[in-house]
Amino acid sequence: MSTVDASGEATARAARSRGPIPKSELAVAAVLGGLGVFALVDAHTINVPASASAVGPRAFPYAVGALLVLSAVGLVVALVRGDRGEVEGGEDVDTDGGADWASVLKLTGAFAALCVLVEPLGWLIAASVMFTGAAWTLGARPWWRALLVAVVLNTLVQVLFTQLLGVYLPAGPLEGVPFLG
Numbered sequence: 001m002s003t004v005d006a007s008g009e010a011t012a013r014a015a016r017s018r019g020p021i022p023k024s025e026l027a028v029a030a031v032l033g034g035l036g037v038f039a040l041v042d043a044h045t046i047n048v049p050a051s052a053s054a055v056g057p058r059a060f061p062y063a064v065g066a067l068l069v070l071s072a073v074g075l076v077v078a079l080v081r082g083d084r085g086e087v088e089g090g091e092d093v094d095t096d097g098g099a100d101w102a103s104v105l106k107l108t109g110a111f112a113a114l115c116v117l118v119e120p121l122g123w124l125i126a127a128s129v130m131f132t133g134a135a136w137t138l139g140a141r142p143w144w145r146a147l148l149v150a151v152v153l154n155t156l157v158q159v160l161f162t163q164l165l166g167v168y169l170p171a172g173p174l175e176g177v178p179f180l181g
Contacts, residue, residue: 021079021080021084022084022085025075025079025084025085026076026079028075029072029075029076029079030072032068032069032071032072032075033068033069033072033073035065035068036064036065036066036067036068036069036070036071036072037065037069038065039061039062039064039065039068040061040062040065040066040069042061043058043061043062043065044058046058046061103137103138106133106137107133107134107137107138109133110129110130110133110134110137111130111134113126113129113130113133114126114127114129114130117129118170119170119172120172121172121173122169122170122171122172122173122174122175123154123157123158123169123170123171123172124151124154124155124158124171124172124174124180125172125173125174126172127150127154127157128147128150128151128154131146131149131150131153131154132146132147132150135149135150155180157169158171158180159179159180162179162180163179
């Protein structure tokens, strides 16, 4: 790396480090750290059977928790040093525009419908409702075409899970249909 590149990078970092650290970037670090601590604490509650090998069932949760905490610490260090995320500069993004909260609420409602309906109505119907609602929210017209695609895709998923993987998704009122498990 030449001295011009090094000084250019230092100048760019100094320009980015001016001003306070954005709260949104600190929030990401806090969420990462919180998830890591939760994973570490929760991993400690896992019962280890006497027949477990040297690694045991706690190893993976401990590793994930430690990586999350280390990532959070690394992010905070980078923020303090002046490394900040760049504002989206794409031509198709209005950086001054606000969030479309109506669409966010509709998408959240479609996902909540899946969570509530999957047991009583089964995977095929509940996932089709979610897919259709999400597609309609994101601009799919006409809605019935999104519903048709949803039914075909979700039937394929249910058959693949049931027949190939042996994982039985809830069938709901379609319990008696042979290929749905």
